């Protein structure tokens with residue numbers, strides 16, 4: 164058993180159906196899985212309990228509850244006061260939530276909700292067994308009106324995707340893992356991203372070796388967004404970075420504060436990676452047909468996504484692009500517009516929504532938000548384990564788009580999916596901070612991670 168994040172490698176995630184298959188096969192040769200699970204929970208509980216008070220263990224009707232009962236027995240054998248009940252003891256030192264795990268299949272009834280509320284109100288830290296009760300392991304959404312907000316979750320046997328995206332990240336607390344000595348014997352359902360290697364820079368390279376990025380966007384009043392993207396592509400190591408700011412007069416500098424940036428257009432730079440849409444406003448619509456047809460690799464963000472969502476002919480041009488050549492970076496509202504649904508239903512299953520978008524437009528999709536999801540046709544989806552609320556600030560999406568463009572310029576042969584995984588993870592790690600990380604500071608934080 165070990166703490167999980169941050170992870171230094173990409174880890175396999177298994178959805179509920181896959182976890183059940185793995186468990187069923189493992190039980191054939193290792194019938195003591197529940198004993199192992201209970202012991203692991205007891206060990207973690209011993210380390211986490213805050214004082215000599217009783218450990219409150221609330222067990223449900225299935226094997227999740229079984230794990231809890233074994234843990235209670237182990238704790239009692241170790242001389243710890245244990246309170247096995249659905250109602251709280253006086254001043255518990257820790258709560259073990261073993262009400263519901265993988266088997267959650269409906270909204271919890273009022274009695275269970277009352278126990279969950281009592282856990283939350285009792286003042287002690289909550290250790291959830293496998294999954295916080297009421298939280299769906301595949302999507303990270305509560306099945307009913309509430310799920311337990313745990314301080315710690317010990318995942319057992321497999322890592323479940325729902326703990327890493329959407330509401331799951333707010334419910335799991337600190338994540339721990341025990342594989343119970345079992346190596347999964349089937350392919351993962353999704354990847355939990357670890358860091359990727361930075362693009363190589365040879366001793367003999369020159370600026371022409373590291374590609375070109377063209378940022379198109381920045382309507383009057385929102386030029387900062389495009390400039391943030393361009394500055395980030397430069398910091399990422401792209402050889403040359405150009406900006407095409409909508410409505411900027413011909414004699415103005417690309418970015419007065421960043422002399423390395425140049426003016427350019429798609430017609431002049433047919434091999435550049437296009438980063439299009441940042442701060443673009445509605446004016447991007449007119450430029451989009453040429454951009455979609457002309458540039459071999461595109462990162463499409465913000466207002467360019469909104470324009471495509473509203474125009475079937477732009478959607479047709481998007482679908483006609485070469486495979487693995489286009490990367491969309493929508494936040495949930497933009498993604499909902501593209502899919503023609505509302506954000507609540509989109510957020511209810513972020514993995515499925517990202518995959519649906521990738522299939523519909525034959526693109527790689529980065530569905531941003533807590534636990535960004537990366538999906539592409541024919542690829543295993545990935546979830547970003549890094550990042551946090553410090554990134555919830557203006558400009559951080561522009562920085563991501565610029566970083567993706569910068570990475571892609573330096574790796575022209577890489578498919579969009581690989582670029583997306585590498586870039587999103589780096590962006591998340593750079594954004595792990597208390598408080599807020601301003602977009603400008605995020606760029607300098609990203610640069611050393613190259």
Ligand SMILES: NC(=O)C1=CN([C@@H]2O[C@H](COP(=O)(O)OP(=O)(O)OC[C@H]3O[C@@H](n4cnc5c(N)ncnc54)[C@H](O)[C@@H]3O)[C@@H](O)[C@H]2O)[C@@H](O)CC1
Nearest residue numbers: 196197200225226227263264265266267268269270271293
């Ligand atoms: N079988 C084993 O040896 C192992 C089991 N493990 C544990 O077993 C869990 C899965 O066990 P189960 O498949 O029994 O599933 P659960 O224990 O999560 O729940 C299943 C039971 O809860 C009921 N239920 C589902 N939703 C409900 C709701 N909203 N309100 C009230 N009751 C509800 C179901 O009807 C069923 O009786 C894992 O999460 C994990 O904790 C793991 O430790 C691995 C080893």
